[in-house]
Amino acid sequence: MGKYRLLVFLTVAAIFILSTLLAGCGRKPMDKHLRYSVGAEPQTVDPRKSTGSPEATIEAQIFEGLTALDRYDHPIPAAAQRWDISPDEMKYTFFLRESAKWSNGDPVTAKDFVFAWRSALDPNLASGYAYQLYYLKNGEAYNKGLATAEQIGVKAIDDHTLEVTLEKPTAYFLSLLAFHTYYPVHRSTAQSNEKWAAKVQTIIGNGPFKMTKWVHNSKIEFERNEYYWDAAKVKSNKLTFILTENSATELALFENGLIDMGNNPPISEISRLIKEDHLQIHPYLGTYFYCFNVTKPPFDDPKIRKAFSLVIDREAIIKNVVRGQQKAALGWVPFGLPDAKADDDFRLVGGDLLKDKDVETAKTLLSSAGYPDGQNLPPITLLYNTSESHKAVAEAIQEMWRKNLGVNVSLVNQEWKVFLSSRHRGDYQVSRHGWLGDYADPMTFLDMFTSDSGNNDAQYKNSDYDKLITLAKKTSNPTLRLQALHTAEKMLLDDAVIAPIYFYTQLTMVTPHVKGYTHSVLGVTYFKEAYLE
């Protein structure tokens, strides 16, 4: 047995030595700079082509549009120092900063914008977000091959003057300009190298930071862009964005001190993170809702749709299921969007359009539709995309419908893309849905339910609704425009095309040392003035 004592001794000794060695060196001491978990690997960082949310945040650090959004999401001068707007609001003249430079020292010129916008609309570039530029005169026509690039309403008067002509007056155009599809790109690089956005060496931007390293599916590193016109305000010399889509991993990295900040904490940990003062909650321009297929019985009857919507106890779902201090959605358009007077909030002006947990009205509606206590209703299926959190919400609502309306609804989940095709095709009765605004105007929520909209998964067709949206898109009178939008929203909820559930919030897991970052309601995080204390 002596030999084995020795073996055991050696093993124990080895473990001991190894562990003290590891404990001694610990984790590699990192150079201290802000590390942020941005989400999944970006599909591209070409601002003309990207469509996702991590992409938008990455691009916001390395590019800058004519305008930027301030902390209240109002447009402020950025690459453009100032602008003139024609009285009919069709023509904008932008005066670019002469001090604005690309990260390689070249000046940012009006021609860079002209090139970027024209190429973003070029059918051969095949950008998924080309339609974000359909506001430009002939933008849509060119993208459809019906006009030439020169006919697009964007022109360089000289190196620092850009003239933009719109298809029709667009009240929120200045906000749109802060969106990434409107960023400039470095002309000679993009012209000579189709794959410029795939390699760090050729990614040239005009924003506060420049990209210095990109390890796919792992991390992106940025350094301060010394040529940036407002470089004096940039407080961090270095930033690292970690690319991971797993919320448990993000939490482990945070607790392990490998990141200072992340936007995707696991729901089960929210209360603890709040208690530990490690969670900040920002408003987010998005609505979580259930969408009725208005062509499928029994939801072809607005009374039934309304009953199903009214009976939902939104406060309970927020408090017990999603737990991120979301706001109960008693309208469709979320908080945080300007009304006719820019200081007014569209949601506050519109007020509550339905009552939360209105069981009595719901019951009355259901019996007046011919189904007292839910009797004789055809079988109903609720469709959602496979995910623990959507499942939890669906089960809560299934129970509310059962308890208060006496209806037994079955739940079906599908993998994300299968789900999307079912929903787009209208192959469902009631489906989970979520909508995030693209720009800071109620229109981004309301024009999706017009008869010809590709996003009208409810299959809702109402010519009065279409007319209101068309009117709001045409008029340059803000009072008239907002009135039309409010009426349209009310129509949508009176017809109960959708059952709004809650307005999203952005949960940011962050150490108290991180200062100066701003978070737009559009879901973009800006690190221009961020620093680690």
Next chain:
Amino acid sequence: MLPFIIRRIVSLCVVLFVIITMTFWLMHTIPGGPFTTEKSLPDSVLKNIEERYHLNDPLWKQYGDYLTNVLTGDLGPSFKYEARSVNDIIAESFPVSAELGIAAVLISLAVGIPAGIISALHRNRWPDYLAMFFSTIGISVPSFILATVLIYLFAIKLDWLPAALWEGPEYGILPALALAGLPTAFIARLMRSSMLDVMAQDYIRTARAKGLSSFTIVYRHALKNAVIPVVTYLGPLTAGILTGSFVVETIFSIPGLGRHFVTSIYNRDYTVILGITVFYSALLVLLNFLVDISYAFLDPRMSLNSSKED
């Protein structure tokens, strides 16, 4: 030897052709495509995209084009990741998976084989019970649980090792351990039973009768035969570890190929799905081929030219 190799290469080509064909048609039967998005694209925009990626061609033409490109070694562009080719993606991420996988295989061999031998030599005594206790745990605990426990213990509680990421050697320890858990346990059991078999054979008894030391008996005579089942298992194990590391790579946020293997299907990134399938199939065939060759060295009774004996 040469006819054997030629036979294998021909069968590899046939296998790859069948795999490409099945994968191609299967993946096109799943609803949703690479450009199915939450915000549906206007028809004009979708048309431009489909034209750019030749998705509007009839399927048989896409299939034919793909086969032609594969023959030239071009696995096509990724639909999801702009301006990156499938060849790029494999070239960037496979070395990471390989590094992690090889570390895990080495750990499982270094721990599993001695554990199995010790168990067998001390059958039904405490070293055997101890080793089999841990191997039962190793086989029944899935890698994501093991990974979570390792992270909780060594990264969060003790703060000895990083919780995730891939930035240096110390970042590889926990994922390699998590990945090695199951194969270690399996190898220990395999080694134990095969060692028990071999130790009961006549030639071992002869060796004992000759008065050889038990060390010599185990290492000179028994081990070489007892390890053959483990070697057989190494081929599929290595391929399995390289392909099946999706969970571990996701949990530890490691930029390996295992993650693409699964996410490309969620993304309907057709070329990546096909490219990785082709790559892994070729790898699996190759590893099994190496295992077959290694038999010849371990046991001269097995011949490559005759049909395989079991």
